[in-house]
Structure formats: C-alpha cells, structure tokens
Amino acid sequence: MGSCKEHEEEQAKCVWVQGPIIVGxxxxxxxxxxxxxxxxxxxVILEKSDCIASLWQQKTxxxxxxxxxxxxxxxxxxxxxxxxxxxxxKHQFVSYMESYASHFKIKPRFNQTVQSAEFDSASGFWRVRTQDSEYISxxxxxxxxxxxxxxxxxxxGIEKFHGRIAxxxxxxxxxxxxxxxxxxxGCGNSGMEVSLDLCRYNAVPHMVVRNTVHVxxxxxxxxxTFGVAVALVKWLPLKLVDKILLLIANLTIGNTDRLGLRRPKTGPIELKNATGKTPVLDVGALSQIKSGKIKVMKGVKEITRNGSRFMDGQEKEFDSIILATGYKSNVPTWLKGCDFFSKEGMPKTPFPNGWKGENGLYTVGFSRRGLLGxxxxxxxxxxxxxxxxxTNTKECRNSWNSHIILLKQS
Structure with missing residues (x-):
C-alpha cells in the first residue's frame, strides 16, 4: 500500500495511534x-458528528x-x-453519557467521518481514513x-405524495x-410510541402493521418484563420462558390478534435472539388502539397524492407520513477487504462470539442484546x-517503530 501522501492529493496527515482506534x-x-x-x-474515538451519542441527541x-x-x-x-x-x-440518559465521558476523560475526535478502514497485511496495521486524516493502529x-x-x-407511489414525509x-x-x-x-417500539405521542396532540394516527409483532x-x-425474562432464562429452557411470558401477557393485555396485531409463531425472546427483532413493550399505545384513537391498518399497496391505498382495498387521505421503519448498520460502506460482517452489516459469527474478528478487529454494539450486551x-x-x-509490550514497541519506518518509506 502507498504512503499517506499517495492516498490523497491534499496530503492527508498520518496519525499514529498507540492503542485501538474506535469508530463511533x-x-x-x-x-x-x-x-x-x-x-x-x-x-482514539473517531465520530462523524459533533457530539457524543448523536443518535440519542439528534435523532430521537x-x-x-x-x-x-x-x-x-x-x-x-x-x-x-x-x-x-x-x-x-432521553435527556437523563444523554446527561449520564456526558458525565460518563467526563469521568473517564474520553475526548472523541468529532467531525471525523470514516471513509474507509482496511487492514494492511504487509505492515500488520489498520489504516483508517477520514476526510482529512489517516489513522493507523x-x-x-x-x-x-x-x-x-x-x-x-x-x-x-411515495414520490407522488403532496404532504410531509419524515x-x-x-x-x-x-x-x-x-x-x-x-x-x-411501522409498528415497532418507535411506531407505537410515535402513534401514542400523536394522540396527545389530537392527531389521528393510522399505524401500518404489515407483519406479525409481539407486544x-x-x-x-x-x-x-425484561427483568423477568432474564431471571427465568437462567433456570428454564428458552421456549418455556417464552410460553410463560405470553401467558402473562395474554392475562394482562389480552389477545392482541383481535386488535390487528398478530403474534409470530416463534416466541418473543427466541425471535429476538435469532433475528434481532425486538418485542414491543407497551407504554400506553394498546389502550389507544382499543379505544379507536390509533387505527391499525394492513400493508400499504400504494401511496397516492393525497393518501394511501391499502392491501385490504381501503383508501384513506392523510396530511403526513411518518416512517417508523427503524435503522441499520453502515459498516459495509466503509470497512474494506473484510468478510467478518454480512452484507447487512452484522457480524457473521453468532452471539456470544461476535465481538472479536481477526487481525485486531473487534465489534461492540452488535450483539442484538441492547446496552446490556x-x-x-x-x-x-x-x-x-x-x-x-x-504480554507483548516490548515486542510491540519494537515492531511498532520498525513498521512506522516501513510505512513512511512505502
């Protein structure tokens, strides 16, 4: 591989990182x-935005x-x-993270968008390029x-819609x-909570439920509920835990199938572990569905200029559309020459071993088990x-110095 100067016409500066490079x-x-x-x-933490926890601060x-x-x-x-x-x-959690960063003296390098990261097998180092620098570790x-x-x-047809789409x-x-x-x-936790929030402002949400969902x-x-599940899984088979959770759920919130919220055949915890699909934890939306303030709709067939046609033949007018369609990993767009991640941007190695790859590659936040994972x-x-x-401090330092010389000469 060429030198940093050869990578970028404007001669992006090289930054030698003695410890790990953390992206995010x-x-x-x-x-x-x-x-x-x-x-x-x-x-060294590289962060594309101008703050820590940008998803929490800017997109919630x-x-x-x-x-x-x-x-x-x-x-x-x-x-x-x-x-x-x-x-x-949300605001308390953000303040907790800010205190956390301050306590451990964590100072990310903000506005550093990682454009590519690749392992240089000749030198044994990772080379991580942002818009103005190359970091090596x-x-x-x-x-x-x-x-x-x-x-x-x-x-x-969504491009035809005349109202607001967000x-x-x-x-x-x-x-x-x-x-x-x-x-x-969308009818996940975000779709449910947004619909509930809309009700507070006299809006009339129509929530699209295309697939099955555990509530x-x-x-x-x-x-x-999560605490109960965690405790039971330590002592009982997973399928039995799911049966217990669904039994209690049916006793407390009733049969959600009658509300248009059909449950999957696979239990909630088993489904979460297998696919990452999180069960919805109800914080009030179900009561609004039962009262008719939140309308449950089947899949969208087509968006029209003034609204939507649905799979069951209904057609309704809307002022706005909100996409509660979730998020995805962006790793495949910048991590190069590495087959540790799937095309969806998740580790191919299943839990609990998906945190470690080869050549000094690690992943955190991909366990599908939330902040606990x-x-x-x-x-x-x-x-x-x-x-x-x-164990390798002296050897690493000697290797580090020799590789720096080689990289500068390459």
Missing amino acids: AGPSGLAVAASLSKHVIPS YDRLKLHLPKQFCELPHMGFPEDFPKYPT RWLIVATGENAEPVIPEIF HTSAYKSGSDFRNQRVLVV LPREMLGFS TASDAVKIAKDVADQWR
Whole structure:
C-alpha cells in the first residue's frame, strides 16, 4: 500500500495511534474506551458528528424513555445516579453519557467521518481514513452499532405524495402534526410510541402493521418484563420462558390478534435472539388502539397524492407520513477487504462470539442484546487488548517503530 501522501492529493496527515482506534462515539464507543482506560490503555474515538451519542441527541423524539429499567442500561464501571427514575428519559440518559465521558476523560475526535478502514497485511496495521486524516493502529474497534443509519423503504407511489414525509429520526413531537391525519408506517417500539405521542396532540394516527409483532406489557406483576425474562432464562429452557411470558401477557393485555396485531409463531425472546427483532413493550399505545384513537391498518399497496391505498382495498387521505421503519448498520460502506460482517452489516459469527474478528478487529454494539450486551462486549474487548498489551509490550514497541519506518518509506 502507498504512503499517506499517495492516498490523497491534499496530503492527508498520518496519525499514529498507540492503542485501538474506535469508530463511533455512541454508548458502545464510550463503553469500550472507558473499559480500556481501566487497563491504562489509550484509544482514539473517531465520530462523524459533533457530539457524543448523536443518535440519542439528534435523532430521537422528545418523549423517549429507556424501555428497560436503568440497571439493564448501565455502561461498564459507572452506574446511573441514584436519583434517576426507574426508566430514565432521553435527556437523563444523554446527561449520564456526558458525565460518563467526563469521568473517564474520553475526548472523541468529532467531525471525523470514516471513509474507509482496511487492514494492511504487509505492515500488520489498520489504516483508517477520514476526510482529512489517516489513522493507523494495531487494533480497530467497530462501535457504530446496529442503528447507524435510518432505513428508508421503497413504497410504490411515495414520490407522488403532496404532504410531509419524515423518518422517525427527524420526528421530535406530535405538536408538529397537531390535528392531522397521519400515516405511521411501522409498528415497532418507535411506531407505537410515535402513534401514542400523536394522540396527545389530537392527531389521528393510522399505524401500518404489515407483519406479525409481539407486544408485551413493559411490566409484569410489578416487575420489568425484561427483568423477568432474564431471571427465568437462567433456570428454564428458552421456549418455556417464552410460553410463560405470553401467558402473562395474554392475562394482562389480552389477545392482541383481535386488535390487528398478530403474534409470530416463534416466541418473543427466541425471535429476538435469532433475528434481532425486538418485542414491543407497551407504554400506553394498546389502550389507544382499543379505544379507536390509533387505527391499525394492513400493508400499504400504494401511496397516492393525497393518501394511501391499502392491501385490504381501503383508501384513506392523510396530511403526513411518518416512517417508523427503524435503522441499520453502515459498516459495509466503509470497512474494506473484510468478510467478518454480512452484507447487512452484522457480524457473521453468532452471539456470544461476535465481538472479536481477526487481525485486531473487534465489534461492540452488535450483539442484538441492547446496552446490556454492549457493556458485556466492551469489557471482553478491553481485557483481550490488555492481555496483548501486557504480554507483548516490548515486542510491540519494537515492531511498532520498525513498521512506522516501513510505512513512511512505502
């Protein structure tokens, strides 16, 4: 491979990183940087935006709260403040992450969009290029996570629609849609919560439910549904745990099939582990569906100038369309020459071993197990790097110096 000067006409500067390069300053990137600091290992975080946790700060709606109790959402080595509620708000979670970064003296390099990252087998280093620099290290930690970019579906006729179209990443509050008829495409946690929020502003949401979906109460018998599942899985087979969860759900929230929310044949936890599809934890949307304030619609056949035609033959007019269609990984767009990730941008190696690749490549935030999985993987990565750091310190330094000379001459 050529030198940095040969890579870029404007002679992008080379930055030699003694510890790992971490791509992404969300919860995953912060967690692994903090875990490395506990082993006194430096790192450099490259972040494309101008702040930490940009998804939380810039692309989430105002009323968002953590869906799980705070004890399941803590980052390693530092818990939430004791006075935080059981389900912290978006703003509380952001303040927690800012305190976390400050406590561990984490200072990401902002406005550094990674254009490519590739392992140089000749030198044994990762070369990570941004718009103005090339960073070089023995280790690369991919921390951009499962939710890096919005998913914008192709819907026939959508270009004809005369009203406003927005992904939930741009949705802040139902106040922007007051008194409107709104088509919400998607029935996951975001689709449910956006529909609920719209009701608060006298809007009339029509929520599209194209596929099957598991809806569970956020709490069962006074305990977090997720907490109950975690406890039961330690002692019982997964399929039995799913049967118990669905039994309690049917007793507490009723048969959701009658509301147009058909359940998958596979249980909620088994489905989550296999596909990453998260069950919806109800925070009030079901009652609005039962009352008729949220209309459940079947799949969209076509978007028209004034509204939508549906698969069941209905046609309705709408003022706005909100795409609650989720997010996806963006790793395939910038990680080159590596087959560790699938074309969807997820590790091919199944959980619990998807955190480590070859040649010093690591991933955090891709376990499909939320922040709990992120924390676990961050600790594993830091320990693995620390083992190499301690046992090969002298050898690594000599190799480092010789490779720097070779790279400068290449």
